[in-house]
Amino acid sequence: MLIIENLTKIYDNGFKALDNINLEIPDGQFVSIIGLSGSGKSTLLRCINRLIRPTHGRIIWNDTDITAANEEDVRAIRRRIGMIFQQFNLVKRSSVITNVLQGRLGYTNPLFSFLNYFPRSDRDEALANLERVGIKEQAYKRASALSGGQQQRVGIARALMQRPELMLADEPVASLDPATSHSVMKYLEILNSEDGITVLCSLHFLSLARTYSDRVIALKDGKLMFDGGPQEIDNARFKQIYGEDAVEVQIN
Amino acid sequence: MLTPPTDSRKALRRLLIIIAISVGFLIYSYGWTITDIDLAKPQEPSRQEGVTRALQELLSPNLFDQDTETDIFGAEFRIGCETGDLPAVASAEAGQPMLTLEPACGEPGDRVFFSINGLPVNSRSGLRWVTASGEGRPRDVFETREASRGRNQFVIRSDGSFSGYVEIPRIVGTSGEVHRLELGVVVPIGSPYPSPTLSEVIRRMIETIFMALMATTISIPISVGISFFAAYNLMRPIKMQLGSAMLWLAVVPFGYLLGAWLLTEVMRFTFNIGSFHAFNATPAVISLGVLVGVTAATRATSLQPDTGLARLRQIATRLAAMVVVAAVIGLVGGFGIAGHDGLGDLASRIEPQGNLLSGILNSVGRMIGILGGIVELATPMIAGVIAALMLPGLVNELAKPILRTVTGAVDHAIGAVLGGISGAFAMGAVAAVAMGAALLGLLPVLVGALLGRAAVTGIVNHFFPPPPVFLVTHTGRMVRSLVSLAGALISGYATFRILSVGRTLIDGTLPPVENGSLLGLVTLPTYVLTAMTIGLVLGGVAGGFSGVRGSFAIGDLLYGFTRNILNALRSIEPLIMALIFVVWVGIGPFAGVLALTLHSIASLGKLYSEQIETIDNGPIEALQSTGANHLQTVIYAVVPQIVPPYIAFTMYRWDINVRMSTIIGFVGGGGIGLLLNQYINLLRYNDAGVAVLAIALVVSVLDYLSAAIRERYT
Structure with a gap:
């Protein structure tokens, strides 16, 4: 259970990215976060794994207060929260399998990292995870040699190495074409349904949110505008979230 | 609200611009005076002659030698035609060149026609007048068609003939004597071989290239290590309690x-x-x-x-x-x-x-x-x-x-103790350094000022807790920094007075080395003990008021420290560094290697760290989100990204080091510069030309190579 209480983030330049957000996300849900650019989606996700430190409010996950945790505890918490990114954030010059193994770093003794050593079991698990996202044969290629969709799948495999209970996805398909977008979303859906991983996914396209999520949260100017089932968003709600001039685009 | 500027303001602004341009022009024009730019000097004939010769010799490098022998052809001549017979004309062997004089007698000051045929083409030759006593002196030639090269030296033309007029020397009391005119022709024998200068230049050039290689390789690991501390994106997030x-x-x-x-x-x-x-x-x-x-x-x-x-x-x-x-x-x-x-x-x-x-x-x-x-x-x-x-x-x-x-009073008490101890150690360390030289005496003053600023900031923040960052007003920030600055100035000045840094700076008196004892435990110079007391007080106040729970931007501090040291080192040219190292390790390539290494560390450290600052921060964020610690993030997300630019910059630096090591010898740093300097000081421009040619060749080849390698990695 992830509980967000009165979460506010004001950046040093005075920009209020999140404004008193209250949420309760039960384990195993697939939650989409929609909203315009700058509405606070990324900030919200990054507050949950403390890449960003919130100004006010609390985030409590499985009875641990993430906002109050010290540096070391934060790392212990982050190990169990996977994250994938719009730009995939892979180390492009490293091999695919190295990128995947990096998901295991939180569990690895830092002394071993000097030698680039990972235990046999981790290597096997990395290959298994690559097989799961369907790119096992690419394991020893450079990450930069892969297509966008494949790179995002490497990102998913990397997050899987953490054996996460919660997956944060920050615009995972915004840099991909429609067909690849669906394939990546499907993998997230499988993780959600098969492994029971809670997924929090920010999306640009409402249609993707409707197709894949159990629940949709909409942010506008840092405020929570909508929280409910994907089918509850009608045209009026849509205009409320995206502004009067917006027209819904289907992505197939 | 922005109001459009009024006409008078516009005019004022234009006037200011005109004044600024005029002042700038005046300053610039002074540059032509202070740098002695002068049209007369280059036109003086003696200087033109000098530069022509120097250039001529520089561009005639002494690359090859060839063994020679000198064939001498002679003809006899009598001073005064009125007495006795003319000297007999020596009969030459068939096919051999023969020097003839016309006439074979004459008065001192007369000009005599000489001619010879069948000499080796393009060989060098010279004329000598040999008196009856066997004393010879070179003679000049008039009205000759042969090319003159240097003083009294001639090059034989393509038909192998040489003729002209030579003046009979005016020597008193030689009338009636028989003299000889001798023509020496220098004939090369054997094949040409590299001159000793060329071999020496090649030897020194190899030494030079290796100097650059040593300096570059030794500096690489050190500057790689330093570069991580000088990269803002890596250091800024590092905070410590x-x-x-x-x-x-x-x-x-x-x-x-x-x-x-x-x-x-x-x-x-x-x-x-x-x-x-x-x-x-x-x-x-x-x-x-x-x-x-x-x-x-x-x-x-x-x-x-x-x-x-x-x-x-x-x-x-x-x-x-x-x-x-x-x-x-x-x-x-x-x-x-x-x-x-x-x-x-x-x-x-x-x-x-x-x-x-x-x-x-x-x-x-x-x-x-x-x-x-x-x-x-x-x-x-x-x-x-x-x-x-x-x-x-x-x-x-x-x-x-x-x-x-810890909270409350305990927090502040621990803070005071820790602050006092660390302040005392910091001041003690810099004071120990400060005993070395007058200018270093400023270090304790600087650290004292920093501690004083921390103390005042601690007091201010204790009684007037700062508002959240986004509520800080411009005025508030100004007031706070002014107060902190005042604290720094006061404590810096106090340190200056207490440690009598003024005396040290003015007459160079270093702090006395007399010893005092600290609670009977350790014996240290009293100067260091005084400094430690200052540190104890200031650090104690700072730590006591701020407590131990705040956050300290250790990364910022390390970054600033590293960057400043790198910049200071970089601003000292390797030639100046070499001067010091020559004093330390003596004249030779080792001094040059040390100087170049030190400069390369500073320079590569800066270049490398700038590369770290331009990397893609996405992977860093991704690895942080997996729970990796800072070190792991650097190893896996930063290092793979910086390998290619590091290789490129290292090649570039090697290239620079080769250039630098060609001249570092001018101050005793070894390599080809040492040789070039010697040749120039001895006015041996022909030999200097060889060294210059070698430098040009090697530098351009390496320039090309390093560019080619860099291209592969960028």
Whole structure:
């Protein structure tokens, strides 16, 4: 259970990215976060794994207060929260399998990292995870040699190495074409349904949110505008979230 | 609200611009005076002649030599035609050139026509007048068609003939004597071979290229290490709890002493193992035990960090790591010495002596021997530094639970104690340095000012807690920084007065070395003790008011420190550095290598760190989100991204170092510059030309090579 209480983030330049957000996300849900650019989606996700430190409010996950945790505890918490990114954030010059193994770093003794050593079991698990996202044969290629969709799948495999209970996805398909977008979303859906991983996914396209999520949260100017089932968003709600001039685009 | 500027303001602005331009013009015009730019000097005939000759010789480099012999052809001549017979004309062998004079007698001051045929084409020749007593002097030639080269030297034309008029020398009382006119023709024999100058230049050029190579390679590991500290994107996020930072400073000296004491033993021991010297077995057993401990501690890779046991294990691991690092460095150093001995021994057995293989063995042995020697010499220092780096972390690990939970009066009390100790140590360290030279006396003043600023900031923040960042007003920030600045100035001035830095600066009197004792425990110079007292008070106030729970931007501090040192080092040209190193290690390539290394460290450190600052931060964020620690993030997300630019910049630096090492010899730094300087000072421009040619050739080839390699990696 992830509980967000009165979460506010004001950046040093005075920009209020999140404004008193209250949420309760039960384990195993697939939650989409929609909203315009700058509405606070990324900030919200990054507050949950403390890449960003919130100004006010609390985030409590499985009875641990993430906002109050010290540096070391934060790392212990982050190990169990996977994250994938719009730009995939892979180390492009490293091999695919190295990128995947990096998901295991939180569990690895830092002394071993000097030698680039990972235990046999981790290597096997990395290959298994690559097989799961369907790119096992690419394991020893450079990450930069892969297509966008494949790179995002490497990102998913990397997050899987953490054996996460919660997956944060920050615009995972915004840099991909429609067909690849669906394939990546499907993998997230499988993780959600098969492994029971809670997924929090920010999306640009409402249609993707409707197709894949159990629940949709909409942010506008840092405020929570909508929280409910994907089918509850009608045209009026849509205009409320995206502004009067917006027209819904289907992505197939 | 922006209001459009009024006409009068516009006019004023234009007037200001015109004034600024005029002032700028005046300043610029002064530049033409101060730099002695002058049209008259280059036009003076003597200077034009000088430069023409210098250029001519520079562009006629003495590349090859050829052995020669001089054929002499002579004809006799009588002074005064009125007495006696004309000298008999020597009959030449058939086909041999013969010098003829017309007429064969004359008065001093007359001109006589001479001619000769069948000389070797393009050979050099010269005329000599030989008197009856056998005294010879060179003569000039008039009305000749032959090309003149240099003074009284002529080049024989393509028909092999040489003719002209020569003036009979005016020597008193020679009337009636028979003199001789001699023509010497220089004839090359054998094939041309490289001149001694060329061989010397090649030898020095090789030395020069290796100087650049040494300087570059030695500087690489050092500047790679430094570059991480000089990269803003890596250092800025590093924050430390204030208490931890103070504890760190307070523990470092003890760590150094303890390390220099204990780890030195470990290093000496492994050094002796490595170099096959005798050793006693007790440290061996201890080290073995430690190694087993390490292996056991690192066996389990999945740690649960929150349990007490795990914390203990972590501490044990770190301690063990410390010992292992020291042991490995010692062992490697020992191997160096053993390798040196072994290879030297092997080389001495190879027959014949001094062949290529034994040369190679000897130079490899020498290299690893020197590296081993560095370890042997610096053992206590390396041991101290290792412990000073790792021990504070350990103490912090133990103190963390306390530092994190203390509140209220305890918080401030611990802060005061830690602040006092760390302030005292910081001031003590810089005061010890300050005793070395007058300008260094400013260091304690600077540190005193920083501590004073921290103290005042601590007091202000205690009584007027700062608002959240986004509520800070411009005025508020201004007031706070002004107050802090005032604190810095006051405490800096107080330090200046108390330590009488003024005296030191004005008449160069260094602080007295008389000793005082600290609570009867340690004996230190009173100057250092005074400085430590200042540090104790200021640090105590700062720590006492701020407490230990705040956050300290240690990364910012390290970044600023590293960057400033790099910039200061970079601003000193290698030529100036070489001057100092020549004093230290004597004239020769070693001084040049040291100077270039120091400058390369500063320069590469800056270039490398700028590359780190331009990397894609996405992977860093991704790895942080997996729970990787800072070090792991650097290893996996930063290092792979910076390898290609690092290679490119290293090549670029090597290129620069070759250029620099060609001139560093001018100040005694060895290499081809030393030779070039000698040639120029001896006015041997023909030889200097060879060196200049070699420099141009090597620099352009390396320029091309480095560009080609860089292109592959960028």
